[in-house]
Amino acid sequence: MASVNAAAAPRPTRPPPWRDPAVRAIAIQVLFVAAVAGLIAFLAYNTFANLRRQNIATGFGFLEREAAFGIGESVIAYSPADSYARAFLVGLTNTLYVAAIGVVLATILGTVMGLARLSSNWLVAKLALVYVETFRNIPLALQLLFWWGLLREGAPAPRQAWQPLPGVFVSNRGILFPVPQEDPVHFWMLLAVVFGIFATVAVRRWARRRQEASGRQFPTGWVGLGLVLGLPLAAFAAGGAPHSLDWPQLKGFNFAGGVAISPEFTALLLGLVIYTGSFIAEIVRAGILSVNWGQSEAAMALGLKSGQRMRLVVLPQALRVIVPPMTSEYLSLTKNSSLAVIIGFPDLVSIANTTINQTGQAVEGIAMIMLVYLVISLLISLAMNLYNRSVALVER
Amino acid sequence: MADLAHDIPLPAQRPPAVSTGVLGWLRANLFNSAFNTILTLIAVYFLVVTIPPAVRWTLIDAIWNAPNGQACRAAAGQEGGACWAFVAEKLRFILFGRFPYAEHWRPLFVVVIFIGVILASCDRRLWGARLVLLWLAALAVNGVLMWGGVLGMTYVDTSLWSGLPLTLILAVVGMVFAFPFAILLALGRRSQLPAVRMISVAYIELVRGVPLITVLFMASVMLPLFLPTGFTIDKLLRAQVAFILFAAAYLAEVVRGGLQAIPKGQIEAADSLGLGYWRTTRLIVLPQALAVVIPPLVNNFIGAFKNTSLVIIIGLFDLLGTANAALTDAAWQGFATEAYVVTAAVYFCFCFFMSRYSEMLERAFSSGRRH
Numbered sequence: 001m002a003s004v005n006a007a008a009a010p011r012p013t014r015p016p017p018w019r020d021p022a023v024r025a026i027a028i029q030v031l032f033v034a035a036v037a038g039l040i041a042f043l044a045y046n047t048f049a050n051l052r053r054q055n056i057a058t059g060f061g062f063l064e065r066e067a068a069f070g071i072g073e074s075v076i077a078y079s080p081a082d083s084y085a086r087a088f089l090v091g092l093t094n095t096l097y098v099a100a101i102g103v104v105l106a107t108i109l110g111t112v113m114g115l116a117r118l119s120s121n122w123l124v125a126k127l128a129l130v131y132v133e134t135f136r137n138i139p140l141a142l143q144l145l146f147w148w149g150l151l152r153e154g155a156p157a158p159r160q161a162w163q164p165l166p167g168v169f170v171s172n173r174g175i176l177f178p179v180p181q182e183d184p185v186h187f188w189m190l191l192a193v194v195f196g197i198f199a200t201v202a203v204r205r206w207a208r209r210r211q212e213a214s215g216r217q218f219p220t221g222w223v224g225l226g227l228v229l230g231l232p233l234a235a236f237a238a239g240g241a242p243h244s245l246d247w248p249q250l251k252g253f254n255f256a257g258g259v260a261i262s263p264e265f266t267a268l269l270l271g272l273v274i275y276t277g278s279f280i281a282e283i284v285r286a287g288i289l290s291v292n293w294g295q296s297e298a299a300m301a302l303g304l305k306s307g308q309r310m311r312l313v314v315l316p317q318a319l320r321v322i323v324p325p326m327t328s329e330y331l332s333l334t335k336n337s338s339l340a341v342i343i344g345f346p347d348l349v350s351i352a353n354t355t356i357n358q359t360g361q362a363v364e365g366i367a368m369i370m371l372v373y374l375v376i377s378l379l380i381s382l383a384m385n386l387y388n389r390s391v392a393l394v395e396r
Numbered sequence: 397m398a399d400l401a402h403d404i405p406l407p408a409q410r411p412p413a414v415s416t417g418v419l420g421w422l423r424a425n426l427f428n429s430a431f432n433t434i435l436t437l438i439a440v441y442f443l444v445v446t447i448p449p450a451v452r453w454t455l456i457d458a459i460w461n462a463p464n465g466q467a468c469r470a471a472a473g474q475e476g477g478a479c480w481a482f483v484a485e486k487l488r489f490i491l492f493g494r495f496p497y498a499e500h501w502r503p504l505f506v507v508v509i510f511i512g513v514i515l516a517s518c519d520r521r522l523w524g525a526r527l528v529l530l531w532l533a534a535l536a537v538n539g540v541l542m543w544g545g546v547l548g549m550t551y552v553d554t555s556l557w558s559g560l561p562l563t564l565i566l567a568v569v570g571m572v573f574a575f576p577f578a579i580l581l582a583l584g585r586r587s588q589l590p591a592v593r594m595i596s597v598a599y600i601e602l603v604r605g606v607p608l609i610t611v612l613f614m615a616s617v618m619l620p621l622f623l624p625t626g627f628t629i630d631k632l633l634r635a636q637v638a639f640i641l642f643a644a645a646y647l648a649e650v651v652r653g654g655l656q657a658i659p660k661g662q663i664e665a666a667d668s669l670g671l672g673y674w675r676t677t678r679l680i681v682l683p684q685a686l687a688v689v690i691p692p693l694v695n696n697f698i699g700a701f702k703n704t705s706l707v708i709i710i711g712l713f714d715l716l717g718t719a720n721a722a723l724t725d726a727a728w729q730g731f732a733t734e735a736y737v738v739t740a741a742v743y744f745c746f747c748f749f750m751s752r753y754s755e756m757l758e759r760a761f762s763s764g765r766r767h
Binding site for chain 1: 704733
């Protein structure tokens with residue numbers, strides 16, 4: 001049968017193997033993978049040979065050993081007697097801490113400045129323009145050093161500290177402010193805030209369902225504010241309103257008591273927020289400009305007030321444009337927090353650097369930093385992609 | 397009959413004084429609502445609080461000449477102005493760093509050549525193969541000027557290269573070498589071959605997921621370990637390699653954006669003409685893809701230029717590094733603000749010019765495509 005067909009119609013001749021696309025694809029891939037694997041093997045072989053020659057230990061055993069270096073500030077408890085693993089954890093929490101606060105503040109500053117650039121007020125728009133153009137065009141490392149230098153050189157010694165508000169001191173040792181003395185009622189207040197947030201979400205759902213069914217609106221915003229702020233206040237009052245504060249006081253050459261924010265942390269946060277804020281401002285501006293003016297006109301024709309127009313018509317559409325580039329700004333803020341090493345804030349990179357200098361185990365140290373940043377980057381992308389899905393245009 | 401007076405137009409009335417001229421402009425742009433009036437007042441208050449002290453610090457109370465730091469501080473007073481005498485004293489060090497003092501004309505020429513070539517590249521009429529040749533020639537001339545050792549110029553080791561020329565070299569050489577690598581990576585990411593695609597994606601995402609500092613650390617600490625025993629590689633080259641590897645991943649994503657903008661019909665047409673993969677890529681795809689991505693490429697270059705300031709972490713003295721080093725002089729203590737303001741001004745000039753240029757290109761390109 002087959003031979004009859006082959007005789008009737010001339011069989012398409014198979015090209016020789018070096019012209020056959022399928023064969024070539026496999027050959028190219030095999031060669032490519034072999035080249036990359038060979039390069040990696042070559043580098044790994046050299047690395048092991050060099051490490052053996054320099055008598056540097058390999059493996060992660062050093063993490064168990066005592067770190068024996070101090071860390072200026074940490075979110076979690078730490079002493080030089082703790083292990084390297086603990087020191088890494090301190091660095092990681094410091095990085096996450098500054099990045100989390102930075103992302104929130106940069107979003108607020110960027111949004112305000114982005115809106116200001118679109119303001120009908122000439123002066124405000126121009127001031128926002130100057131802000132964006134200035135801070136976007138100066139390297140972050142320079143800005144960090146500038147703020148740090150200003151805080152250390154420009155600010156007075158603790159004895160002559162500025163006191164912008166009673167109890168708040170600004171000196172070259174950082175910013176100090178009073179905190180409430182610890183009291184069990186704080187725990188209940190925190191619980192009340194969490195409960196208030198959940199209650200607000202529930203109220204919002206109910207209000208939306210009622211509006212869809214009956215068209216009647218409900219002041220969700222005010223009620224939510226009352227729940228989130230009012231419940232903790234009620235808890236505070238119920239707990240007997242313990243309002244004694246822990247005031248910072250000058251003892252000898254430095255302060256005691258209160259809570260101190262170091263110049264390093266202040267400079268890092270200031271630099272990250274101002275720098276990233278200037279990029280976010282442009283993203284917000286572009287997002288709002290991307291919404292067709294006709295949408296605003298239609299909203300006005302329907303009789304929406306300017307706040308409602310922004311909240312119900314412009315912003316939901318602008319967010320679709322804003323969210324994806326915002327994700328990369330959050331990522332770059334987190335990655336840029338590693339510049340802390342320049343001004344001596346003990347973030348992950350700075351602690352890993354100290355560890356590498358002490359143990360000589362560069363490969364492990366750098367592998368750990370890279371892994372941590374990759375995981376952080378992936379988590380932020382994941383979270384923002386989930387959010388993006390919720391604001392994205394739903395088509396048929 | 398109709399009253400004739402009806403047909404005689406009345407003389408045009410002048411608009412109310414408050415809606416024209418300066419007053420009208422103020423009303424329309426600053427005080428057109430209660431909210432805007434409050435904003436204007438806040439902004440004016442902010443300007444009143446910040447501008448006069450800033451002007452006093454920079455110009456009025458500033459000291460322009462002083463033999464040393466203490467004299468300058470004394471002349472400026474406790475709450476006094478800037479001490480520009482410090483910058484005047486250190487300007488050559490900040491710009492050219494540790495390059496031999498008598499040979500400073502060489503890095504000066506390097507800076508001038510770089511700026512000249514960058515300006516020439518901004519002219520769209522010159523875009524083409526000749527511009528590539530111009531760049532290669534400029535790089536060669538600059539290399540000779542920096543290294544020396546020929547034409548009667550003394551040899552200068554790379555460890556002495558510093559200041560603005562180093563910043564420009566890191567940025568320009570980094571981008572020039574990263575670009576071809578980035579094109580290959582972008583093509584690899586869009587390849588039909590799964591193994592090639594996966595390795596390209598892994599490289600791009602790995603590098604984009606970590607901060608530049610870690611790549612610089614890796615280059616400065618691990619590159620010596622990667623190489624065979626007895627093989628050394630100098631510090632500048634290590635930083636340069638790190639820059640190229642880092643910038644390539646970001647550029648690859650920009651180029652990919654351009655590749656995705658090419659309609660499939662273009663490639664199918666090339667296939668039907670019998671062009672193979674490389675000729676399709678070289679003659680059909682890349683010329684169109686690269687033209688689309690020029691504005692984002694300029695933005696990327698601005699980023700790379702700013703990122704060069706990170707090399708101070710591995711002990712190189714770029715513009716920021718020399719400014720920092722100038723602060724350690726015992727005779728001139730405590731002038732960080734002055735040094736950073738001047739350095740920031742230099743970075744700002746470069747970046748602001750480039751960002752304006754990229755905005756101009758974006759406008760030109762989008763108006764070209766609309767028709």
